[in-house]
Amino acid sequence: EVMLTGERYNVQRLPFSHVSNDDIAFFERIMPGRVITNPEELKPFNVDWLKTVRGCSKLLLKPQTAAEVSQVLRYCYERNLAVNPQGGNTGLVGGSVPVFDEIILSTALMSQIISFDKVSGILVCQAGCILENLNQYLEEKGFIMPLDLGAKGSCHIGGNVATNAGGLRLLRYGSLRGTVLGLEVVLADGSVLDCLASLRKDNTGYDLKQLFIGSEGTLGIITAVSILCPQKPEAVNLAFLGCQSFTQVLKTFTTCRAMLGEVLSAYEFMDDKCMELVKKHLKLSSPVSESPFYVLIETSGSNSTHDEEKLNNFLEQVMTSGLVTDGTVATDEKKIKASHHFPILKSMLWSLRERITEALTHDGYVYKYDISLPVGKLYDLVTDTRARLGQCAKNVVGYGHLGDGNLHLNITAESYSHSLLDAIEPFVYEWTARCNGSISAEHGLGFKKKCFIQYSKPKEAVFLMQRFKAMLDPKGILNPYKTLPSSS
Ligand SMILES: Cc1cc2nc3c(=O)[nH]c(=O)nc-3n(C[C@H](O)[C@H](O)[C@H](O)COP(=O)(O)OP(=O)(O)OC[C@H]3O[C@@H](n4cnc5c(N)ncnc54)[C@H](O)[C@@H]3O)c2cc1C
Incomplete structure (x- = not known):
């Protein structure tokens, strides 16, 4: 079993109240049947995806609406009970699980799509919608989510926004700081901040939603998201290439940007050790000969003939100049363009890159x-x-x-x-x-990196962040022990 975080990292519990039977009775009244105290059921919610940190929460709440989240937080605020917001629990820095006995507030049952506008491409949904489900919903309507990541089958859009997740499409569609148009957030004292705008342009005052994007559950609980979604590209092509050095990976990137231009949607790399691990632990196989580095390139455009022509010209250039020593392509028609004679599926090529995180855990x-x-x-x-x-x-x-x-x-x-x-x-x-x-x-x-923030931010910035935290959550009940070093 994973060692308790408090013990492994020698952390002191802050003086929050302990959950009492009266507290449990209160929560049962406001959300009957969605108050979990059974230790067996609680186990997976107390341990992170990587199995590296573990809390000992005795209470899991599963609200369905922002009004319920508001009632919970108002009560916790008054009682001085600490709360750990949790989405799909795929976070990789120990932020998604309690350190001690914080109440886990899961968005798992907040999975309603509120609206989708086909003209603007704006989706409004509850925070607990699973990323992959949203993408499937949109694909049927000719759109996609502006982000994609290996954890898409479990992570929630609220968790994505709370971590400002990047992922595999950022190169093309930019970060959530640009695509998220509005948020509904419940603050520590239970008040509801309705900034769920569906406007591309809105310069009225400070852009408060930015404060909550990437705040990792320490400033408020995101209950709904409004997000701008791109049109589903008609033609998606993938190339998987082998390079002999990192310098060649970089030169290939420069050539790629110059020759693929607006259709380039992803440029990912992995070293030979990663390839060894996905082969060994997941039994995946490499579509190209052994190389010190591998590159995965994706193009997304609206005209397959045009995109394929561009990709082929690029491949010819990098192969003849020796930047790339072996390569294979999976096209929309799943045809083979390079050295192999069996069809290479796009999902197979993406798996090699997307499943490295999983292979490492083995x-x-x-x-x-x-x-x-x-x-x-x-x-x-x-x-x-x-x-x-x-x-x-x-x-x-x-x-x-x-x-x-x-x-x-x-x-x-x-x-x-x-x-x-x-x-x-x-x-x-x-x-x-x-x-x-x-x-x-x-x-x-x-939890794991909060003490190292000073390596990337000046102390004045950290101090200002601590002041924001103190203003929005004066009792520090929201996701304590996370994101910021304590101000004392
Ligand atoms: C296989 C794999 C691949 C991954 N690939 C990527 C990647 O490419 N790019 C990337 O950026 N990340 C990646 N991650 C990390 C992780 O998936 C993302 O950070 C994801 O966005 C977390 O979403 P979640 O719903 O699982 O959130 P959780 O893990 O449940 O929570 C993450 C943090 O957000 C807070 N939180 C969750 N929901 C809310 C809410 N509604 N309101 C307020 N706070 C909330 C939690 O308290 C916690 O601090 C990957 C993880 C895995 C396991």
Whole structure:
């Protein structure tokens, strides 16, 4: 069983009230049958997806409406009970599960689509809608969600917004800070902030929704989201390529941007260690010959002939110039254009990249780092970490959203050890700060990284964040122990 977070990290419980029988009776009255106290049922909600942190909450609430969330928070605020908002529990920084006995407030039953406007492409839905379900709903109407990530089958749109998730489509459609048009949020004292606008343009006063995007459940509970969705592209093509060096990965990216231009929708990379792990633990197979680096390129456009022609010209250029040594393509017609004679499905190519996170969990305890860096230096951090850790680590791998300058550096070991953690941190953060990078590109700070915020933000900025937190949540009941270091 995963060690309790409080014990592993030696954290002190803050003086919140303990949940009493009277509290449980109150919640039962406002949401009968949706108050869970059975320890067996609570288990998966107390442990994170990576199985690295564990809380000991004794109470899980499943509201269905913003009004219920409001009633819960008003009560918790008065009683000084701490609350941990939870979506699909796929977060990777220990933010989604309690540290001690915080009440878990799950959005699992808040999964209604409120409206979709086919002319504007604006979707309004409750926070607990699963990302993949939303995408399927939209596809039937000729649209897609502006974000996509490996956890799409479980993560909730509220969780995506709360973490400002990036993912696989950011290169094309931009971040949630641009596509989210409005939010409904319940504040710590139970008041409901209705900023659920469905307008592309609205310059009336401060843009308050931005404060909640990426706030990881520490400033309010997101109950509904209004989001701008792009048209479903008619033609989607994928290429999977092998490169002999990271320099070639970078040159291929430059060529790709120049030659694919507006149809380029993703540029992802992975190293040979990642390929080894997906082969070993998930029994996937590589469609190209062994290479030190692999690149996955996606184009999304409205004219398949035009896009295929562009992609083929690009492939010819990178193959003849030697930037790419082997490659394969899955097209809309699932035809093969390169070295193989059996059909390569797009889902097979995407799996190789999307399932690395899953493969890593089969390799042992995973130390995860999600770093933004100037793209030219992206892989140097992997090389330097590998050299530093030597035999102490089982595997040190690098992959990520290269087009966004986002590296996922992952280190595996047979089990958790303080000494290995000390060898990695703050080394990785100092290295990142020297390059003016960010220690969290898209996963957030959660529980595990909150104490390292100063590597990416000046103390004045952290102080201002603490003041916002104190103003919106004066008793600190919302997701305590997360995102910001304590102000004392
Ligand atoms: C296989 C895999 C692949 C992933 N790929 C990516 C990726 O490409 N890009 C990326 O950015 N992330 C990625 N992630 C991380 C994670 O999936 C995302 O951060 C996701 O957006 C979290 O959504 P969730 O519903 O699971 O939230 P949870 O994990 O439940 O919660 C995450 C945080 O948000 C808070 N929260 C959740 N719901 C609400 C709400 N309604 N109101 C307020 N706060 C809330 C929680 O308290 C917690 O702090 C991946 C994770 C996995 C497991």
